[in-house]
Amino acid sequence: MVSQGSAPSLLEALSSDFLACKICLEQLRAPKTLPCLHTYCQDCLAQLADGGHIRCPECRETVPVPPAGVAAFKTNFFVNGLLDLVKARGDLRAGWYDEEARERQAAQCPQHPGEALRFLCQPCSQLLCRECRLDPHLDHPCLPLAEAVRARRPGLEELLAGVDKNLAELEAARASEKEALARLREQAARVGLQVEEAAEGVLRALLAQKQEVLGRLRAHVEAAEEAAWERLAELESREQVAQAAAAFARRVLSLGREAEILSLEGAIAQRLRQLQDSPWAPGPAPCLLPRLELHPGLLDKDCHLLQLSFEELPPREDDERAGADTQGGDGTQSPREDRAEAQPLKEEKAQAAPEDGGSQAPKEDTTAKVSQAEKAQVTPKEDRAQSPQGDRESHMERGARANKKRKFKGRLKSISREPSPAPGPNLEGTGLLPRPIFFCSFPTRMPGDRRSPRITGLCPFGQREILVADEQNRALKRFSLNGDYKGTVPVPEGCSPCSVAALQGVVAFSAGARLYLISPEGEVQWRRALSLSQASHAVAALPSGDRVAVSVAGHVEVYNMEGSLATRFIPGGRASRGQRALVFLTASPQGNFVGSDWQQNSVVVCDGLGQVIGEYRGPGLHGCQPGSLTVDKKGYIFLTLREINKVVILDPKGSLLGDFLTAYHGLEKPRVTTMVDGRYLVVSLSNGTIHVFRVRSPDS
Incomplete structure (x- = not known):
């Protein structure tokens, strides 16, 4: 692709698809140029003509057909010249061409064969040969082609510079x-x-x-x-x-x-x-009958404890610096730069109030008021200093009436999301939980897919890449974290990958009742038969990268790189035999195993010997079956609850801490998750879409 402002070379014009018609996808024949400067074959344009108009296939601009028909459109002599050059040197290869052949090439007059076009008639703007100049254009002022080009080139270059500027503005x-x-x-x-x-x-x-x-x-x-x-x-x-x-x-x-x-x-x-x-009888006993008095705000339909307001999007800091540099350098500004400069002033006024100790309130916008939540986002440093308790108190005070404000002050307290005792209250109240930051979103359906994707497995694969197990299309797809498609890892014919894990230079996945270990090129290293009592088998790579764990009928089997069974255990020991059904499995960086047990409806954490470290089956699951899970580098467990469109956080011992992702983050029936580089949470949805969130730790 030629950068803006640089002149394309002859080799680039000949080697690219510049000489191909965008309609028939073949080499241009009798090229005709539309007013929008798009060139097509004359026959192709004739097929597109409808009702005296042609709609350009590329820019969608409607162009009227001349009365004389499609043949009256301007002939692209530039493309004709390039086509003649290609025909003259049909064996043209990259780096083997002659610029002099192009310079010696002369356009032929269509009315006088053998005569080259040499002059430009200024009144008629028509190219002439020597014979044409002697007939009707004898009295017209004419210029040689080179002189005419020199005279008209500056105007065209000036217009081209203006278009380049517009293109830069459009790109920005x-x-x-x-x-x-x-x-x-x-x-x-x-x-x-x-x-x-x-x-x-x-x-x-x-x-x-x-x-x-x-x-x-x-x-x-x-x-x-x-x-x-x-x-x-x-x-x-x-x-x-x-x-x-x-x-x-x-x-x-x-x-x-x-x-x-x-x-x-x-x-x-x-x-x-x-x-x-x-x-x-003794004296009359005092009888105090209780009565309930409701706050007027609870019965007032106009009292809104939660109010949503909207404000104009403030510019980034780099936009402010760019606007300042433009003003200092040129002395003039465009209307867009004026707006970009006005927004930082508004933002500075909004930040002046907390810094001055609240002595002066920021001026509110006439079109929309800034909510307390949005103000907290504008000033992140002050947001850290404020507790959620103070934020919620301010919401309550604005919603209540003036004579009842003191009754509600101090009543809101930070307690756990979960009624049972857990470390959640302290973490959630003090803001020590990781927070999500949206990174990107992309679909996984590719042009070659015959069916809608059904993602059943995710795992990190190389540097900032993920490997997606698409069971419906029987493929292992590679994507970057930005959503760029990197190709596939070939799988044996007839295999539908279910769960997948990446080891040192190889890939392990389960399909049916088998466990496969293949190379990135698709070569099968070994395969192992698994129990038929389980419909699907979860696969997880150990932190060392040289062993893979798979859930089989309630227990966990660990295989080394040679395919030998290294260890086998049941979470909780033999006493739990027949009482486990691990549908999802993952391994933490600390070497522990975390599984979703559908028989006990719990999340179980155990060490490499099967000793249970912690198990959660509390009300935080909302009666749902625990779904896919993954672990970050600090040991926090991210659990998917598909039925309620949530991803919740558990501590390394399996105690519920709170919500991490909800439907407000665009979650709609999340299926599987994985952690990339310990700080990017990748979530796949049932429709084949993948959301990527950056996990912001409390100390970042």
Whole structure:
């Protein structure tokens, strides 16, 4: 490809497809040039003519056909000359051609055979030979071709320079659009995470308030019941005393003699009088009935705790420097440069408020207000200084009314996503979890594929490359991290690769009930038969790169490079025989094995001897079967949950830490994952698309 501003050589014009018609894909015959400067065969243009118009196959511009037909389009004498040169020297090879042959070549007059075109008629703009000049153009001013070219070349070169400038601007605009789209996706992913965190924070705060209110309600009822039981006991005691005295008095009156009644009359009267004068019941007990008062903001439909606003895309720092250099060098600016310079000023004003201690608030845009989440993204240094608790408090304070702000202040706390105790609360609250940064996305379907891809395996392959197992098309495809197709690794005929792993200079994959080890050229080193009790077998390369592990009927088998069985174990030992079904398997840089156990519905972590280090089967799986998993260089486990479109993080011992990717990152039925260079997470979707995310560690 010729760079802009450089003159193409004759060899490049002859060796490229410049002399081929883009319609019939053959060498041009009777070349005719359209006003859009695209050249085609005259017969091909005649076939395209429809209703007096022709639509250019390349630029899609509609061109009217002259009244005389397609033959009236300008003949491309330049292409004709090159075609004549090729015909004259049919054995032309790269580096073997004669520029002098081109210089000696002269265009022939179509009306006078044998006469070369030598003059240009200025009024008619027509090429003439000596015979043509003597007939109708005798009185017209004519110039020799060389002199006419010298006179008209500067104008054409000036126009060409203007087009080159426009091409440079178009290329810059295209790059800017791609960059803006990438930044939009990245920002949308960040905002999606913030919305999730804010919503979960609000829900956690409401749940905490619910537990607090219910606790107070239970304490109030228990205290009231205890006081009521004390009063009931006192009433029962007084009732028993009064009943005993009354029963004694009745017995004396009904069964006693006159002398006995008179002798006890004084004591009975005194006791009855004493009981009659004493209060029969204690004072009225205070009865405080509970009532629930809801915050007005919860019932207000216009109260939005989460608000999404939009602002213009701020330029990069290099765009600011480029704009400053242009202004200092030329003294004039284009409207695009003016806009690029105005945006950094707005961004500096937005950053001035936190640096000045909040003494002066930034001016808000009249078209859109900057949300708290987006402000946090504009100033990343201040975002690290702010905790998620303060961010969510600001959302709550803006949504509530002025007279109720203090009631909500301080109630939002950073707690775990998971109700069970785990290291997640501390990590998630302090922002120590890895975060995703969108890198690129690309399809895996290639022109030669007969079916839609079904990706069942991924693994790193060489420097910044991945190997994709496409079971549907029976292929192992190579891609760079940028999505460039690098070809395939040939597989034996009839094999449908399922899971794949790259070792030192070889590739291991499972297909059906067999394990294969092949070279990058497709030569089979060895194959091993596996158990038929399992539909698919997961394959993982050990960190040393000289052994491969495969899951077989609930246990793990490890083979060396020669195909010999090195070790075999069951996670949890013989006591777990028949209780495991490892559908996905991977190995950590620390030498541990991590598997998705579909029989126990758990994620199990074990060492090289099968001793279980940790196992997670908590509510963080949301009842889903654990999917594909991979491990980064620090031992963090990335687990795919296909049913809910998530990738979650577990610590090296298998405890859930939180979400890493969600549907906001474009996940739709993720299938398999792998880690490249310890910092790029590659996720394949069910439709054959691959997303690549850079894993940003907390200390980066």
